[in-house]
Structure formats: structure tokens, C-alpha cells
Amino acid sequence: MALLNFKKRDAAEKAPVNPTVEAFLQGYSIEVMPRTAEKVEDFRALLPEGTRVYIAHIEGTPIEDMVKTAKRIAAEGYPVMPHFPARIIKDAATLENWISMYQGEAGVDQALLLAGGVEKPHGEFHSSMQLLETGLFDKAGFKRLNVAGHPEGNKDIDPDGSTKNVDDALRWKQKFSETTDAEMALATQFAFDAKPIIAWADDLKAAGIDLPVHIGIAGPAKLQTLIKFAIACGVGPSLKVLQKRAMDVSKLLLPYEPTDVITELANHKAANPDFNITNVHFFPLGGIKTNANWAIDNGGASAKPVNS
DSSP states (O other): OHHHHHHHHHHHHHSOOOHHHHHHTTTOEEEEOHHHHTTOSOGGGTSOTTOOEEEOOOTTOOHHHHHHHHHHHHHTTOOEEEEEEGGGOOOHHHHHHHHHHHHHHHOOOEEEEEOOSOSSOSSSOOSHHHHHHTOHHHHTTOSEEEEEEOTTOOTTTOTTSOOHHHHHHHHHHHHHHTTOSSEEEEEEEEOSOHHHHHHHHHHHHHTTOOOOEEEEEEOSBOHHHHHHHHHHTTOOTTHHHHHHHHTOHHHHTSOBOTHHHHHHHHHHHHHOTTOSEEEEEEEOTTOHHHHHHHHHHHHGGGGOOSOO
């Protein structure tokens, strides 16, 4: 079995790379957690030079573990972007301490600010806007502040199924981007269908929101794993892509790969150079190595690891 797997992998490596997809994957980012990062012996064997590595902060994870992971990844030469989930940060003093720890121990100068998937806030913050309003990131000289985007809405913010509160928040973040010295972008929740993603991105632009979009894409994984995460994360209409696949017996046991959605987005970008989706952000739900290897197979020079 191992020999068969090796041959299949070798054939994939020799398959021609789609140049449109290669261009679209240039500058992609990827997300890890402390426990998943521990399973990677050396990120330089998997990721291209300069890949931004987000570190997800799940409720209950000690800040010391987050900082340790950031320090390790930064030492391997990668820019690190830790999550700052508002609802698990007790107060401004805690926020300032986290910023100081990340900067002092890992040289961090960028962050993803989000509300966080916690029903009851641990303290005085409940939104990323409140974190921005403290001015602590600007005071610390952070160079990049990404905020969350939701191509299929967010039921935590708009439980009635509308997008009113999400839209209001995006307009606020757009105005904030005009006052901060930091670069800003929207890093989005993952989705599986290119059409609603394109429509959402176009609607943003029409509404005067010109923040670059780093589109969330789920990496290769078992279908059952993806459906579980998609339901837990509130993925909307594009979940039907997975449900349709689950009904096809010939595909049920095959791992999902993001080839179709990325190819469609890449083709749209190539035909519309001013399209506001500028980067791909991977959620490696099937494992970091699996995701990185898919990118290597499909991204050509854009995904060539440092140690290759």
C-alpha cells in the first residue's frame, strides 16, 4: 500500500501546473494552532519563503503556548499573525500584556482581530472593533491588522439571517483603515462555492469597501471532517457543495480537495485583474502537511518550500 501511495504522489508531482492557479496562490497564508504546529518538524520543508502563518487562539489555550508557537515559527523565518479573539480577552490590561509578550518574545507586528466564537465574553470586549478602539496596536507599531470577513453571513452577529450588523461592522472597519498606519485586509471564513464568494466580493466593492480580501479556503480533508467543521463554523449556502458530494457514492470516500473552487476564483481573477480578492488563506482541516503538499502539487513556484 505504501508503494502504491508513493507512485500516486509521484504522478501528482509531475502533473503540469495550471499557471492561473499558480498565480492565484502566490502569497498564500495558512492557519495553525499550537497543538497542530507541534506535529510539524520544520515548516521550511512545507511552506514557501515569506508565508504568513496565522496562529488560531482557541478558548482555553494559555497565552504562553501561543507565544511559544509564535516564537518557534518566527525563528524558522515566517511572519506570524496570531489571533486576538475579543471575547476571551478580559480587559485592556490583558490585551496590552499579550501584545507585549508577542512583540518581546517573538517579534510579532501583525494580528488578526476577531470577535471569537465564544457565546459569553470573558470580560469587557465582545467585538474586534473594541480591540481596535483601544489604540494599543497602533501604539505598539503593528504593521498589519487583519479583520474577519464572512462571505455567507455570520449568525453570531446577525441571528436573523440578515447581513445588517456584519455590513455595519465592515463600514466601520473601512473607516478605521483610513486612520491607522497599519495595513488592513479582510481574512474570511471558508466557503466551498466560488459564485457566492465572487458576488460577495463584488458587493463589497460596490459598497465602497476596498479592503483587500484574503479568501478563506478549506484545505484537503475527509468529507465527513469538512462537513463537521462547516456546520460548527456556520458555513452557509456553499455547504450544499459538500452535501451534494456526500450523496455521490463514487466520491463519498475520496478526500475533498479545493481544486474546483480555487480554479474558478483564479480564472475570475485572471479575467478581472482589479478583483478585490488578493490572497488565499488556507484552513488546513485535514492537516498542515496535507494542505501544504496539495499547494506544492498545484501551486508550482508559488508554493515551493524553502527547503526543497
